[in-house]
Amino acid sequence: MIRSLGLRLxxxxxxAIALALSVVWWTLETQFSTYVASRYREEMQAVSDAVAAGLVVRNGQLVIQREPADTRFANPFGGRFWQVSPDGGEPLRSRSLWDTVLPDRSDMQAAYGFSRAEGPEGGPLLVLSQPSMISAGGTAHRFVIHAAFPESEFDAALTDFQNPLRVMLLTMALLLSFAAFLQGFLGLEPLRRLRAHVAAVREGRENRIADYGPSEVQPLVSELNQLLKERENAVERARSRASDLAHGLKTPLTVLAHLAESLPDKERAIALEQVDLILQRAGRQLQAARMGVERMAETPLAVLIRRLVNVFAPVTEERGIVWSIDVDETLVLPMDPADLAEALGNLLDNAAKWTGSHIHVSAEKRGEAAIISVADDGPGIADDDRATILRRGASLGGEGSGHGLGLAIAADIAAAYGGKITLGRSGEGGLLVQMSVSTSGERRPSANPA
Incomplete structure (x- = not known):
């Protein structure tokens, strides 16, 4: 089944053009053939009348005293023929027939009222036969007058008409087909422009679709704008609910943290850790909900990375950590700035926590994806632990190891934008974290975090 609307049209x-021109071909050919046949019938009828006018009866026999004046009858194989076949007598023939005798009855009937007979040169003749009678001395003399011409002449007349007609109709078919393709292309142009506007809205470059185009497209544009308005309202409601939830959790968790201060050291540490864990997971839940409804935007990657590095630099300078950035300045990602900032912030925070002296941040475009790499010279992660650390809540243990949410959050955000997080070993022996993100703007719902 053809899925393209343009190809369908x-x-x-x-x-439709092929059917219409076939009907035109059949009609014109039939009309012309009928016309040519009628002209030949008129000519053969005139020959029969001329022959009949020259017949007389002498001594009880039919004789022709005045033959038709056309010289083609007098020349052997001249191209026009007549013959008079009397009942019970020898036929009278034009000299053009030479020694050929036309039969009284044709074995095969031809079209247009002619019968077919073999001519003096072996070629077929189209014959018009007309019975007639002359009365002389009280006796009726019956006879049949045959007037004939070569069938090849009739076919040549049709061919002379059909060849130019075929060329004309073929040219017309090509012109009409081109016009049909052009009409389809121009007719679908408003839909192509509408697609471009929708893509601009999806990428955050426009807030609504401009009213334009033919009246048939306007209802669709209006419905899309209404849908965008309702979606924007839904985003605002989701933001409000997320903010309310965040404030609603903050107060009771703060109270719990203060109450935990009165607990023994061991129980206090466990309680504060769980409060902190609830805060992080609640924040992740709110982030995931926002990613599900947030409108897509475009984010210059190099600008955002430099901004994040400037945030971490004052903290890492005290440890003598050096940052190096190698990012294509023209690389723009179809991601919400907050989503990208959170994902990269977690990657940079993880690198800053474990590196020894150097962190290298780079980004490049490979095909339809952007690859963002963060490499450090820290202890790295063993191959067997790399899959574990990307699971939410996983931790490798140890002081300052946290709750294992940073890389998991970055992985969820990357997955929401059609990408993924991979872990490896950097050139300096530390951890290499690579985040791939689709540059086509494709998004899919992120998994609901536990």
Whole structure:
């Protein structure tokens, strides 16, 4: 099944053109053939009348005293023939027939009222036969007058008409097909412009679709704008609910943290750790909900990375950590700035926590994806632990190891934008974290975090 609307319209137009021109071909050919046959019948009828006018009866026999004046009858194989076949007598013939005798009855009937007979040169003749009678001395003399011409002459007349007609109709078919394709292309142009506007809205470059185009497209544009308005309202409601939830959790958790201060050291540490864990997971839940409804935007990657590095630099300078950035300045990602900042912030925070002296941040475009790499010279992660650390809540233990949410959050955000997080070993022996993100703007719902 053809899925392209343009190809459907073009195919329908080509089929309609082919059918219409076939009907035109059949009609014109039939009309012309009928016309040519009628002209030959008129000519052969005139020959029969001329022959009949020259017949007389002498001594009880039919004789022709005045033959038709056309010289083609007098020349052997001249191209025009007549013959008079009397009942019970020898036929009278034009000299053009030479020694050929036309039969009284044709074994095979030809079209247009002619019968077919073999001519003096072996070629077929189209014959018009007309019975007639002359009365002389009280006796009726019956006879049949045959007037004939070569069938090849009739076919040549049709061919002379059909060849130019075929060329004309073929040219017309090509012109009409081109016009149909052009009409389909121009007719679908508003839909192509609408697609571009929708893509601009999806990428955050426009807030609504401009009212334009033919009246048939306007209802669709209005419905899309209404849908965008309702979606924007839904985003605002989701933000409000997320903010309310964040404030609603903050107060009771703060109270719990203060109450935990009165607990023994061991129980206090466990309680504060769980409060902190609830805060992080609640924040992740709110982030995931926002990613599900947030409108897509475009974010210059190099600008955002430098901004994040400037945030971490004052803290890492005290440890003598050096940052190096190698990012294509023209690389723009179809991601919400907050989503990208949170994902990269977690990657940079993880690198800053474990590196020894150097962190290298780079980004490049490979095909339809952007690859962002963060490499450090820290202890790295063993191969067997790399899959574990990307699971939410996983931790490798040890002081300052945290709750294992940073890399998991970055992985969820990357997955929401059609990408993923991979872990490896950097050139300096530390951890290499690579985040791939689709540059086509494709998004898919992120998994609901536990």
């Amino acid at each position: 073009a195919a329908g137009a080509v089929i």
